[in-house]
Amino acid sequence: MPENDPENMPDGAPVARRTLLGMLGVGAAGLITAPYLQAGWEGLLAKASQNDPTGLTGLLPNPGGFRYYSVVRSVPRKDETEYELKIDGLVDRPRTYTLANLRALPQARVVHDVHCTDGWRVEKVPFDGVKLSDLLDDAGVGTGGKALRFTCFDGAYTESLTLEQARRSDVLVALRMQDAPITHEHGGPVRLYVAPMYFYKSAKWLSGISITSRVVPGYWEERGYDVDGWLDDRH
Numbered sequence: 606m607p608e609n610d611p612e613n614m615p616d617g618a619p620v621a622r623r624t625l626l627g628m629l630g631v632g633a634a635g636l637i638t639a640p641y642l643q644a645g646w647e648g649l650l651a652k653a654s655q656n657d658p659t660g661l662t663g664l665l666p667n668p669g670g671f672r673y674y675s676v677v678r679s680v681p682r683k684d685e686t687e688y689e690l691k692i693d694g695l696v697d698r699p700r701t702y703t704l705a706n707l708r709a710l711p712q713a714r715v716v717h718d719v720h721c722t723d724g725w726r727v728e729k730v731p732f733d734g735v736k737l738s739d740l741l742d743d744a745g746v747g748t749g750g751k752a753l754r755f756t757c758f759d760g761a762y763t764e765s766l767t768l769e770q771a772r773r774s775d776v777l778v779a780l781r782m783q784d785a786p787i788t789h790e791h792g793g794p795v796r797l798y799v800a801p802m803y804f805y806k807s808a809k810w811l812s813g814i815s816i817t818s819r820v821v822p823g824y825w826e827e828r829g830y831d832v833d834g835w836l837d838d839r840h
């Protein structure tokens with residue numbers, strides 16, 4: 606389901622896009638040819654995305670191939686000292702992990718093409734982190750646990766997976782992306798990476814995993830996206 610199909614956009618999204626272009630002080634045509642240095646442009650783009658509740662800054666050109674999405678205007682930065690990931694709900698042993706705790710666990714690497722439903726994709730992106738299945742084993746899924754609900758420290762975004770999907774070896778609680786710590790703009794210090802599904806399943810700024818008795822649809826799923834966001838080439 607295309608995110609850029611006006612039928613599927615949240616009300617008023619096109620207006621928000623015009624507002625953004627206005628904010629940058631240039632028209633759409635000017636943006637394409639504006640003589641920004643690449644690094645400067647990416648920084649500006651990241652900042653603009655933070656102020657774009659619709660994620661439509663993704664329509665602006667970005668040399669890295671990625672677009673920065675956030676459904677809220679600004680997201681607090683969490684470093685080493687502040688970051689925590691909580692696992693609770695239907696588990697035998699509720700857990701809280703710091704970044705150091707997560708780094709101390711066995712790390713797995715997944716290299717896959719990233720696809721957004723908007724139509725952009727980036728090929729062969731390496732992600733490293735802890736297999737979600739390892740964290741599930743650590744917490745121990747309790748009786749009746751059938752699905753996972755992910756929450757984020759942006760305070761708004763949510764996602765879901767079934768227990769079976771979450772146990773796949775290509776689903777990571779990722780600490781690194783493209784061989785570097787995940788940047789704030791890309792959802793660092795910790796984001797989910799669900800390689801076999803569209804990138805909307807890969808919740809940025811991950812702060813909570815709750816084991817639930819059924820799938821609770823996430824932010825975009827409440828707005829029409831598929832709960833099972835499989836890519837066609839997942840096998």
Ligand SMILES: Nc1nc2c(c(=O)[nH]1)N[C@H]1C(S)=C(S)[C@@H](COP(=O)(O)O)O[C@H]1N2
Nearest residue numbers: 672673674675676721762791804805807809
């Ligand atoms: N917290 C949070 N996670 C999110 C999103 C978001 O808006 N907020 N957008 C999703 C979508 S639609 C995509 S395509 C990717 C974009 O990741 P990127 O900004 O690192 O390119 O993040 C996904 N995870």
Ligand SMILES: [Mo]
Nearest residue numbers: 721722804805
């Ligand atoms: Mo997306």
